[in-house]
Amino acid sequence: MSTEPEIPLNRAATLTDVAKLAGVSVATASKAINGRDDVRATTRQRVLEAAELLSFAPNALARGLLGGRTGTVGLLTSDLEGRFSIPILMGAEDAFGAGQVSVFLCDARGDSIRERYHVRALLSRRVDGLIVVGSRTDPRPPLAGPIPVPVVYVYAPSANPDDISITVDNVGGGRLAVEHLLACGRRNVAHITGEAGYQAARDRADGARAALADAGRTMLGGKPYFGSWDETWGRAATHIVVEAHPEVDAIFCGSDQIARGVLETLRDLGRDVPGSISVTGFDNWEAVAAHSRPRLTSIDMNLEHLGAAAGRRLFAAIDGGERSTSDQYPGRLVVRDSTAPVS
Amino acid sequence: MSTEPEIPLNRAATLTDVAKLAGVSVATASKAINGRDDVRATTRQRVLEAAELLSFAPNALARGLLGGRTGTVGLLTSDLEGRFSIPILMGAEDAFGAGQVSVFLCDARGDSIRERYHVRALLSRRVDGLIVVGSRTDPRPPLAGPIPVPVVYVYAPSANPDDISITVDNVGGGRLAVEHLLACGRRNVAHITGEAGYQAARDRADGARAALADAGRTMLGGKPYFGSWDETWGRAATHIVVEAHPEVDAIFCGSDQIARGVLETLRDLGRDVPGSISVTGFDNWEAVAAHSRPRLTSIDMNLEHLGAAAGRRLFAAIDGGERSTSDQYPGRLVVRDSTAPVS
DNA sequence: AAATCTGGCGAAAAGGTTTTCAGGTTTGCA
DNA sequence: TGCAAACCTGAAAACCTTTTCGCCAGATTT
Numbered sequence: 004m005s006t007e008p009e010i011p012l013n014r015a016a017t018l019t020d021v022a023k024l025a026g027v028s029v030a031t032a033s034k035a036i037n038g039r040d041d042v043r044a045t046t047r048q049r050v051l052e053a054a055e056l057l058s059f060a061p062n063a064l065a066r067g068l069l070g071g072r073t074g075t076v077g078l079l080t081s082d083l084e085g086r087f088s089i090p091i092l093m094g095a096e097d098a099f100g101a102g103q104v105s106v107f108l109c110d111a112r113g114d115s116i117r118e119r120y121h122v123r124a125l126l127s128r129r130v131d132g133l134i135v136v137g138s139r140t141d142p143r144p145p146l147a148g149p150i151p152v153p154v155v156y157v158y159a160p161s162a163n164p165d166d167i168s169i170t171v172d173n174v175g176g177g178r179l180a181v182e183h184l185l186a187c188g189r190r191n192v193a194h195i196t197g198e199a200g201y202q203a204a205r206d207r208a209d210g211a212r213a214a215l216a217d218a219g220r221t222m223l224g225g226k227p228y229f230g231s232w233d234e235t236w237g238r239a240a241t242h243i244v245v246e247a248h249p250e251v252d253a254i255f256c257g258s259d260q261i262a263r264g265v266l267e268t269l270r271d272l273g274r275d276v277p278g279s280i281s282v283t284g285f286d287n288w289e290a291v292a293a294h295s296r297p298r299l300t301s302i303d304m305n306l307e308h309l310g311a312a313a314g315r316r317l318f319a320a321i322d323g324g325e326r327s328t329s330d331q332y333p334g335r336l337v338v339r340d341s342t343a344p345v346s
Numbered sequence: 347m348s349t350e351p352e353i354p355l356n357r358a359a360t361l362t363d364v365a366k367l368a369g370v371s372v373a374t375a376s377k378a379i380n381g382r383d384d385v386r387a388t389t390r391q392r393v394l395e396a397a398e399l400l401s402f403a404p405n406a407l408a409r410g411l412l413g414g415r416t417g418t419v420g421l422l423t424s425d426l427e428g429r430f431s432i433p434i435l436m437g438a439e440d441a442f443g444a445g446q447v448s449v450f451l452c453d454a455r456g457d458s459i460r461e462r463y464h465v466r467a468l469l470s471r472r473v474d475g476l477i478v479v480g481s482r483t484d485p486r487p488p489l490a491g492p493i494p495v496p497v498v499y500v501y502a503p504s505a506n507p508d509d510i511s512i513t514v515d516n517v518g519g520g521r522l523a524v525e526h527l528l529a530c531g532r533r534n535v536a537h538i539t540g541e542a543g544y545q546a547a548r549d550r551a552d553g554a555r556a557a558l559a560d561a562g563r564t565m566l567g568g569k570p571y572f573g574s575w576d577e578t579w580g581r582a583a584t585h586i587v588v589e590a591h592p593e594v595d596a597i598f599c600g601s602d603q604i605a606r607g608v609l610e611t612l613r614d615l616g617r618d619v620p621g622s623i624s625v626t627g628f629d630n631w632e633a634v635a636a637h638s639r640p641r642l643t644s645i646d647m648n649l650e651h652l653g654a655a656a657g658r659r660l661f662a663a664i665d666g667g668e669r670s671t672s673d674q675y676p677g678r679l680v681v682r683d684s685t686a687p688v689s
Numbered sequence: 690a691a692a693t694c695t696g697g698c699g700a701a702a703a704g705g706t707t708t709t710c711a712g713g714t715t716t717g718c719a
Numbered sequence: 720t721g722c723a724a725a726c727c728t729g730a731a732a733a734c735c736t737t738t739t740c741g742c743c744a745g746a747t748t749t
Contacts, residue, residue, distance in 0.1 A: 015472070015494055017735060028699045033737060043697060058492065060470040064411045065735035068704050073407065075471075078451070083436050086429075093426050096453050100460075105467055108421070108451035110439050117443075124448055127403040128418075129358070149401065151358055234637040260637065267639075291633075294577040294603065296610075360705060371729045376707060386727065408705035411734045 016057035025053040036061070067129065076317060077107045077125035077133045079118065081159075085138040086288065087306060091157055094310025095134055102318060104131075113138070119147055126151070132317045135161075136310075140173060141202040153320035153327075157313040158306075160329065167320065168329040169313045173203050176302045176334040177210025180255045180283045183300070183336055185218050188345035189253035189281055193223040195240040195265060196257025197232035204229060204257055207285065211255055223248045232257070237264025245272060252280050252345070259284035259291040262299055266341065270296070277343035287337050297340035304334045359400035368396040379404070410472060419660060420450045420468035420476045422461065424502075428481040429631065430649060434500055437653025438477055445661060447474075456481070462490055469494070475660045478504075479653075483516060484545040496663035496670075500656040501649075503672065510663065511672040512656045516546050519645045519677040520553025523598050523626045526643070526679055528561050530624055531688035532596035536566040538583040538608060539600025540575035547572060547600055550628065554598055566591050575600070580607025588615060595623050595688070602627035602634040605642055609684065613639070620686035630680050640683035647677045 022032035027050060034042045035050035036059075042050075053059075067073035078095060080088045092108075099106050107125055111118035125133065132152050137143050137159020145161045146154060153167070160168030184192055194211050197204045208227040215221055224247065230236035237256065241264070244251055256262035262284035266276060274280050276297055284292055287303035309332050320327060365375035370393060377385045378393035379402075385393075396402075410416035421438060423431045435451075442449050450468055454461035468476065475495050480486050480502020488504045489497060496510070503511030527535055537554050540547045551570040558564055567590060573579035580599065584607070587594055599605035605627030609619060617623050619640055627635055630646035652675050663670060 015469070018737095019735080029736080030700075030738080031698055034698090037737080039738095041697065046697080060466060062411070062735050063471040064407045064416065065704090066737075068405070068407045068411060068706095068735080069737055071704085075450075083432055083439075089426060089432060092451075093453060096426075096451060100452070100464075103467075105450050105452070105471060107418075107448050108435075108439060109443070109448070110436060121443075123403060124446075126358075128406040128448060260633070264637075290603070294607075361707095362705080372706080373708080373730080374728055377728090380707085382708095384727065389727080405705050408734085409707075411705085411736095412707055414734085 015062075016054075016059040018059070018061065020057055021050065021053045021059050024057065025050045073129045073131055074103055075105050075107060075128065075130045077109060077121070077130045078136065079109050079111060079121060079125075079133060080136045080138075081111050081113050081118075081143075082138045083110045087138055087158060088136050090306035091136050091310035091313070094307035094312075095136075095157075095314040096310075097307075098311040098314025098318075115144075115147075122146055122148070122150070132321045134313050134317055135159075139201060139203065140171060140206070153317060155313045155317045155320065157309060164329075165327075166329075167316060167327050169309060169316060170329070170331050171304045171306075171309060172331045172333045173206035174210035174213070175331075176285065176304065177207035177212075177255070178214040179210075179334060179336050180207075180285065180302050181211045181214035183338070183342060184253040184255060184281055184283065185214065185220075187253070187277075187281055187342055190220065191223050191248065191250045192220070192253040192255060193244045193248065193251050194227040194255045194257070195237060195244065195261055196227050196229060197236075197261070199229040207257055223251055227257075230261075232260060234260050234264035234267070237261035238268045239264075241265045241268035241272075245269075245274070253342075254280065254282050256282065256284050259286050259288045259299060259301055262301070262341070263291055263295050266295055266297070266299070277341055278346060281342040283342055292337075292339065295341070300339045300342040301337050302334045303337050305332060308332060358405075359397075359402040361402070361404065363400055364393065364396045364402050367400065368393045415474055416472045417446060418448050418450060418471065418473045420452060420464070420471075420473045421479065422452050422454060422464060422468075422476060423479045423481075424454050424456050424461075424486075425481045426453045430481055430501060431479050433649035434479050434653035434656070437650035437655075438479075438500075438657040439653075440650075441654040441657025441661075445657075458487075458490075465489055465491070465493070475664045477656050477660055478502075482544060482546065483514060483549070496660060498656045498660045498663065500652060507672075509672075510659060510670050512652060512659060513672070513674050514647045514649075514652060515674045515676045516549035517553040517556070518674075519628065519647065520550035520555075520598070521557040522553075522677060522679050523550075523628065523645050524554045524557035526681070526685060527596040527598060527624055527626065528557065528563075530596070530620075530685055532624055533563065534566050534591065534593045535563070535596040535598060536587045536591065536594050537570040537598045537600070538580060538587065538604055539570050539572055540579075540604070542570075542572040550600055566594055570600075573604075576603050577607030577610070580604035581611045582607075584608045584611035584615075588612075588617070596685075597623065597625050599625065599627050602629050602631045602642060602644055605644070605684070606634055606638050609638055609640070609642070620684055621689060624685040626685055635680075635682065638684070643682045643685040644680050645677045646680050648675060651675060 018029050018032055022029045032050050035047040109121040133154045135156045142162040143159045145163045156168040160170050228240045269276055284299045284301035287301040292299040292301045361372050361375050365372045375393050378390040439449055452464040476497045478499045485505040486502045488506045499511040503513050571583045612619050627642045627644035630644040635642040635644045
């Protein structure tokens with residue numbers, strides 16, 4: 004109390020400082036601060052005041068060193084640029100933030116050398132677990148080397164089925180879109196989508212085909228129009244489709260950007276959307292879908308939920324032998340103005 | 347050598363394990379691994395082999411606890427959703443990754459309570475420094491409370507001029523765009539931009555006005571058309587501008603999305619871009635600018651460079667009394683097909 | 690008044706690494 | 720062979736917190 008009390012330290016305050024100021028031992032100070040119950044109420048009060056005064060924050064390094072748990076996880080992305088990683092990352096960050104866990108962000112830039120380097124660094128920091136975020140839904144090789152902590156793969160599943168992978172149900176997404184078009188009374192559905200090399204493109208097409216088959220119909224042209232994921236392809240493909248199948252009354256697009264090109268070209272061709280033809284996108288990319296003319300009906304893959312689910316799953320795996328199964332999450336139809344019942 | 351050597355530990359290998367396996371003391375093992383030169387070459391070799399065998403990674407917690415330096419920094423964003431944070435974040439991550447520094451990512455979601463909470467957590471993890479990424483260029487209040495480590499504000503400067511802030515030169519950006527339009531031989535330049543409440547909007551307008559004044563001209567309509575940052579406003583404003591000033595031969599847009607709406611409406615109105623009227627965007631948002639019709643000339647703010655610069659500046663501040671001045675970074679003109687000399 | 694109990698507090702060890710300092714061994718030279 | 724010098728190596732401390740265990744005083748019981 005009287006030992007020159009209020010000298011602001013030039014270093015961060017330590018528990019010893021707090022204890023000294025409160026006139027107790029470090030052990031007691033620790034117990035008081037951590038809410039252990041074998042300390043008298045008045046003593047606890049005194050310690051807490053001292054801690055407040057010094058704006059004491061326990062050194063997480065020391066705590067981690069001792070306890071074996073650091074309360075940190077590594078978030079390994081293969082590319083931040085792609086807009087798929089970001090919502091996933093936000094969801095995960097959210098799930099962890101609530102649980103007192105801090106997140107190391109590492110961007111491997113799609114380079115496996117860099118990835119290994121980052122994993123090494125993360126392990127040396129003794130993270131409690133790892134989340135690996137892919138940028139495509141194609142399976143990816145599992146992390147190299149022995150990893151002594153739980154790993155959850157999200158969006159892109161691990162090629163090893165024993166690993167925990169959280170993925171998006173693209174087949175279901177394709178089905179959702181086409182079922183909506185059919186429910187609008189559309190009969191002649193074409194599918195314009197991205198590169199056939201993408202698992203996501205093939206899965207969405209499979210879902211679309213299945214939905215059509217259930218209704219006793221087939222895809223216009225017999226198969227999807229594979230191309231690239233951008234507007235340019237959307238425009239080109241629209242010309243092809245309309246020329247070959249003038250009866251087309253619905254187009255299911257593999258991405259919002261493709262859909263955007265489709266909408267533009269249909270307008271140029273004088274086709275009325277959604278009057279004479281309905282169009283759906285995929286991804287529900289707000290900036291594109293909500294500002295096109297007409298505003299675009301799309302499938303939202305709930306990526307933020309996906310990230311949050313990955314976070315929770317990692318928690319479970321860290322906390323103890325939780326079931327380590329993989330999971331697939333469904334998408335959600337967001338209806339805007341580009342689809343409407345046949346009038 | 348002969349003491350049952352190859353038992354794979356169920357815990358992470360420690361320096362003691364390595365030393366034991368190599369038959370030396372921990373001190374020697376440490377020196378061998380860290381490249382200190384007072385250890386015999388053969389001994390070093392033996393130690394390194396042992397480390398490799400056990401896939402030893404030094405415990406960064408222990409190292410940080412001892413040295414006072416943890417080799418970690420906190421990256422505090424106010425919203426990840428906005429696409430401005432991401433490139434900045436990538437640039438910073440890049441600058442740090444090269445320097446053996448790991449990054450804690452925290453998203454405050456624009457909430458100051460949450461921000462305080464994150465800062466507290468980061469300080470308790472003894473980060474060596476902080477980068478605060480804003481989502482608007484308006485000055486923001488500095489971090490609350492005493493922060494015992496260097497802080498660099500990026501994109502959004504701190505309201506306290508004594509803090510280190512790395513910002514974008516929006517005035518220069520506006521000037522750049524308009525000078526390009528003038529160089530194309532345009533004379534009647536209108537400016538359609540976002541909300542006047544944004545410093546960025548006002549700065550870009552100021553730059554545009556200055557460039558016009560240098561050429562002895564004024565903005566069409568006398569002032570910018572402030573509105574919102576999206577396509578919808580771009581479309582509406584275009585109608586207004588063309589009606590009021592049919593002689594318009596250039597439109598400088600405050601964002602690529604606005605420009606997109608402008609392009610669409612000009613096409614609807616039968617105005618030829620870039621033949622009879624030139625259009626520039628702002629932000630160089632690849633997904634929008636590179637796929638519009640015609641492809642959009644825009645100003646790129648080099649946000650990735652901005653992030654990298656912030657990272658380097660933070661390094662300097664950590665490593666010792668580097669000059670702690672603020673800096674402004676210029677943008678860069680990216681010419682595509684929406685601007686061309688008067689024909 | 691003596692014995693027992695209990696609530697409250699402090700001493701000490703552990704966790705893994707780096708660094709300093711002292712001690713030990715080998716080498717070179719006379 | 721003897722001595723000094725150069726060269727290696729190892730013991731121990733420091734970093735900060737948590738937890739276990741023991742101790743003391745005061746309260747309760749006999």
